[in-house]
Amino acid sequence: MESATPLNTGLMESEETLKSRRGGLVTDDRTIYDELIAPLEAAMMRSIWQILRNADLAEDCLQDALAVVWKKRFQIRLHPNPQALILKICLNAACDSLRRLERMRRQTDLSQLDNAPAPPDHDADRDLEEREIEEQVQQAIRRLPRKRALAVMMRLIHEESFEAIAHALDCSEITVRIHFSRGRAQLRRWLSHLCRTSRQEVSNE
């Protein structure tokens, strides 16, 4: 049976590779969706929300991320860690949205906010403070080089292993550790004032 043919002599891809490809790829779009995206719907939404914290932006960002995931669906299915890759795509889209947001902020006339009504909540000061901290963290993440930002978020916020991050970023584990360590060091410098504030709050409490 195993005589010379284009596919089983090593001249083309091996029979095993073909079998796995056949099993893995000859599927319709609905199956791909059910296998690849459906189990990660919640994770995708949450990963984007955690960075953007704005419903409009998060919705647009998810749309962008889904477009990328769908376009790369076959590549993702063959990836050693599809979940990590999809998470990376979502975080990447979120970083892009943060940059867009920053550009929009620069173009918006902030004086319009002076006429906006104050929040009715009695705990408004605390909310405002939290919002400021969130914004400064977002800004710091936006300032980080992309791979450092992804490594820090995937590791710290999503607790992915270095191996999974390396697969998603398509680099070695050592490189990921370097990105992570440098990214964290930069964030420590940029957010040092916030760390002090939060520590003081804890000690006051």
Next chain:
Amino acid sequence: MNRSSISEPDLDKLLKQALKDDLPPEAEARMNRQFLNLKRTLGKPESLAQADEWPWMHGLFRKDILAVASAVVLILGLVMQLSGSQTALAHSIEKLKVIVTVSMSLNRAVFMDCTVMKPETGGENTSYHVLWRANGDARVDMVGRAQTIWISDETISFADSDGASIRSMPLKTIAPGPVWQPAMEFRTPALLAEHMEERYGLMQTGERSGAGPGEFLIVGREGRQAVEISIDARTYLPKVLKKYELDSGRTNGDRICLMEVRFRWNQPISGELFVPGPLAGKR
């Protein structure tokens, strides 16, 4: 407190606090809408699977050409402005015209018969015979090894392990192995035209010793390889394509030929040869 006194756990805590997982229901509902939209699109006959391929296959390809053409025109304009000479512009437009004419001739071809020879170490050649006809059918034979693949309608067919039966699979789900790649580059005239426009770069026309009577040579580059194509001056179709090691032959040595492809155009080819089957292997 100096900067170095801030501990990593403090930073981690701050990040986790600022980027906490507190997705509100209204945001969740809005994001869910995006998943529903995608699922709905999958149910439609013209699914995303087709929709997302076209812009890349056709739209952006054209945009690239337009972008390159615009850049070329701008550069040529500048050159003309600075040099005060109009001959450079005329010459460059002539080169572009040649490439476009060759590309158009390739896209008008009805039959293609080409032989791809790739010298291997040890003096041996690997040869392929590629046949193509305008309805999209193609057949690639590996000369001397009695191996054939047929490509038709984005389906690839090959002889099964017993050599008697034929298996067919969608081309997008299975890629021919690396050993077939030299031939796959010339699977269709449109693919060759695409390579000429994109991969081989903008070529120069020139009079080189490689071009025979009634031919002219266009020269390009692909990575570390020099590409030379002799074009039939009457039909504007390629006759021979050769790839050389880029720096070979500079010091009066022989040029190292990495690939030679000889084309025959528009000579009728029997339809039987495009029908996958064990008998079709006997040409």
